Amino acid sequence: MSTESPRRSSRLRWRLGPGRATRAKAVAGFTALLLPLAAMVGLASPAQAATSATATYLKKSDWGSGFEGQWTVKNTGTTALSSWTIEWDFPSGTAVGSAWDASVTSSGTHWTAKNLGWNGTVAPGASISFGFNGTGSGSPTGCKLNGASCDGGGTVPGDSAPSKPGTPTASGITDTSVKLSWSAATDDKGVKNYDVLRDGAKVATVTTTTYTDTGLTKGTDYSYSVQARDTADQTGPVSGAVAVRTTGGNDNPGPGTGSKVNLGYFTNWGVYGRNYHVKNLVTSGSAEKITHINYAFGNVQGGKCTIGDSYADYDKAYTADQSVDGVADTWDQPLRGNFNQLRKLKAKYPHIKVIWSFGGWTWSGGFGAAAQNPAAFAQSCYDLVEDPRWADVFDGIDIDWEYPNACGLTCDTSGPAALKNLSSALRAKFGAKNLVTAAITADGSDGGKIDAADYAGAAQSFDWYNVMTYDFFGAWEAKGPTAPHSPLNAYAGIPQDGFNSAAAIAKLKAKGVPASKLLLGIGFYGRGWTGVTQAAPGGTATGAAPGTYEAGIEDYKVLKNSCPATGTIAGTAYAHCGTNWWSYDTPATITSKMAWANSQGLGGAFFWEFSGDTANGELVSAMDSGLN
Template sequence: MRLRRRLGHRAIAGFTTLLLPFAALVGLASPASAATSATATYAKTQDWGSGFEGKWTVKNTGTTALSSWTVEWDFPSGTSVTSAWDADVTSSGTHWTAKNKSWNGTLAPGASLSFGFNGSGTGSPANCKLNGGSCDGGPTVPGDNAPSAPGKPTASDVTNTSVKLAWSAATDDKGIKNYDVLRDGAKVATVTGTSYSDSGLTAGTDYSYTVQARDTADQTGPVSGATAVRTTGGTTDPPPTGDKVKLGYFTEWGVYGRNYHVKNLVTSGSAAKITHINYAFGNVKNGQCTVDDTYAAYDKAYTADQSVSGTADSWDQPLRGNFNQLRQLKAKYPHIKVLYSFGGWTYSGGFGQAAQNPAAFAKSCKAVVEDPRWADVFDGIDIDWEYPNACGLSCDTSGFSSFKTLSQALRTEFGSNYLVTAAITADGSSGGKIDAADYGGASASLDWYNVMTYDYFGAFDADGPTAPHSPLTSYSGIPAAGFNSADAIAKLKSKGVPAKKLLLGIGFYGRGWTGVTQAAPGGAATGAAPGTYEAGIEDYKILKSSCPATGTIAGTAYAYCGNNWWSYDTPATIGSKMTWAKNQGLGGAFFWEFSGDTTNGELVTAINNGLN
């Protein structure tokens, strides 16, 4: 089982961190007199223990425009900036300097702007200077404190076109000026009180509301928790997805080289045919859940034509990136549930430490899933541990019961209102990975298992023999007993896992060899066939044309072209697998991952049609 994160590293846009000698910084600051007409204030917007996200806000409080700005501060030893956006950040020892970009240096009277950074360590900034002078908070305090988050709004008087919202007040050391009301992440009103009636809504539509406070210095604090509201009226017809789970993985890094975005789920028609999305992957570091790529997750700005809603992101929007696009997708397709998936092939190494303190791990995961900025986006959590008490990228020795204990802690922490699921091995061999952990016992705490019934065979065995990477059943000549979907499902059932808690896995890609001289399975090879992103792996959308299927074996298609041999699922083989899944009483199916499908979503369509 070798697939989870198949693209490797991705380029992270929008980050600049330069290390320059202190001499190069001399002269960056403007005369101290300029500082009396501007303020710089700091807020820690996220803290994940070993690191954090910080934000500086510069405001022109004078009567003439600023043509540039430079903010300086000191961090204690052990605390540093690791990446930054909307400013050029440099350092000399523990002294840090942030200078405006070419496009955001001018600041009109009364205007403000923010820049942010990711940091490591636990320290706070001190000795703040703005353009060489005070940041208007004394020599060691970087401005006054930002306001707290208001209470989560409550909704009442919901009609076809309106809703009344109310929330508890935020606090601030110098007083609250007003509140921004955000609908689906976009500001719709600014009010001085703690209530607001939103109107002009669409009947039978889902909306998400949050509130953000602003103090007398125009600093904004963190957003409140999110409240979901569905207006009355509209259609009450159930979604055309039936009663089976139809789940796809959406990869965080797909927005880079693959250029695959949440909107593609709409344009392909796939969003109307699925029930759940697993967002992959959050990381597991030091036994804790963390966001992996913060830029892709919640900072990347989308233009109107790239956005699900058709509205462009603004620079000061509280939430952008994939999370905001998923929020917009759920507003458009209310039947879809989204789970945050942690781990995967690359990030499973942290689960062993997590198993040493399951309660602390579960608490850290819920803190990420329920972060007030995107609490309305996620409906649950998925754990992809490859593999408990067995070997994947690394070997785990946490013991037979560790997976069950971890699953119980997650259910206790998340409660019954959240989905808690897991992607697990499909090794049905005697004494294999399914036998290494208590999957039967753990299933009582989980809503379902995503059984990874793919990657059984591939060019990680460079010389072959060629074999389908996702066989539904065994067959004469299969290279390893128990390496097929039917044996894996049967073994899990025998351990007490209910059939309805098992989802059959489908790969939206093929695995292939080169140097092959026979069309039938079982041939020798010399290595991995060329692939777009990784040798030996190619998306279905490419293979269907570049190397069309020439036969089927064990319910999976294979193709022989030139001296290359590939195996992959087609709409026809998926249809047969879905019939098998229904006959087995399974809860549905899942797939890895959306971007491997065609632009019109023909594989998702096959899953939907096959399970209906």
């Protein structure tokens, strides 16, 4: 009986790639900038005409477990203020402790500060401040001063404020710039201009619905939103925010690595029949040449992230000879299994980032429920990935949804926006310092899976996509025609238009996904047929060729000896031995594919999965040298 996990054996038809970072412990600190709160959030419509005054917030200091906050009220009008009240919201987990120079109360997460008897009057041009000690790390949102806009926009009787503009979309992202576009706001008297907000602070005011922000830092995360002003200078609510990461930069290079991502999948079930363990990454030399590991898989059940295999993940006891550092697990240690071995690997190779991947071919059915409540899904994933027992092991999360608004093992009908909604919720919860990635389809055909979901919109929240550019063809079509399962480009006689790596990458780029956010996929295995008499691709077959764990699929480390390559087509190798016909990548074809990825400006490459490589990691080596 095969000992191969059903999660691997079922990763066959319509896969277009088998699915799939030290956790960044530092929480993004507040920059001590005086920011108008109206520039951070959508504002409630004031109930009365606004007094000419503003309220601004300053985080004066942050000591990790708490911070000192300060609000400043400034009278920008010509008559004195007789009193002031500031209202705002803090996210759950952030709260006011002791306060001075104001009376501060709360109702849930909504906070209200009122002047004391001696500081309610503010003369024209004057300011008054109050402060407090707080806990948590959140920013205030929803600011109102005396019921009006905190930026002084206010309202004019009989003149409505502008509507909320559309959430910006980002394009043309470079190392130092990004172009933003958004749909227009509306107003009963006309929109005058738009404030462009970067990380909550106004960076420009424009009269059009586009803006190019320049002078940015490469490899850096930014958040953009916009706010409309009408002809009376009233401000409307702030739009939704788009997350942008500039290209270039890589603070995680390790020995033998350059600026490109070289990511490999490690499967939790590999520790069983395959007898492949984290230590094998060390003995093969692969650990020195990779930048990231995707740990596969966590499950998705009831719209939540859950453990995939608790025994392999964190309970299996390792002997000294199996352990990364040569130290055996004890019966009473708090963490064992793969998670503890990955912790040891990261201690030995600190450049490696580990990402926990959820879903996959078998477990993608849970994403439909997740899409119904993205925030709850993101919270469940964060709670699991950041569990104190192993929070230091993981540097982020990867989702392998096969496929949004399309069919895989089951059919999803969540709609084109579901992936974008999910990615936005994950980014909001995991923050800028954690990696958030996704494995996606490589179906570049017209009306295919790439067209079924908003991959460009979702890319704004993801660090990158693992484009599953393999499993295009295989013995699920038992009679053939034989075809390479991972063609780099089209060729005469290819069974399906759009089923090749170049077509998939081109389509994603055309839709607006930055090339730097695309990783090219490589399979460390082959797919094959039997009953084949024709050596060249396009022959007929009688069924799937026999394999070690399942018919029709075999590891590269086996095929390189049992059925050596006899030719190449579309940038990949094929082999005809006896009546069996196989296609797979070799060090030579991987080298050429990496050169192509570099020429396309891709962010790097990834592979499925480590155990298919040779004992000395020759495929990983080819990827490393080809990328760098």
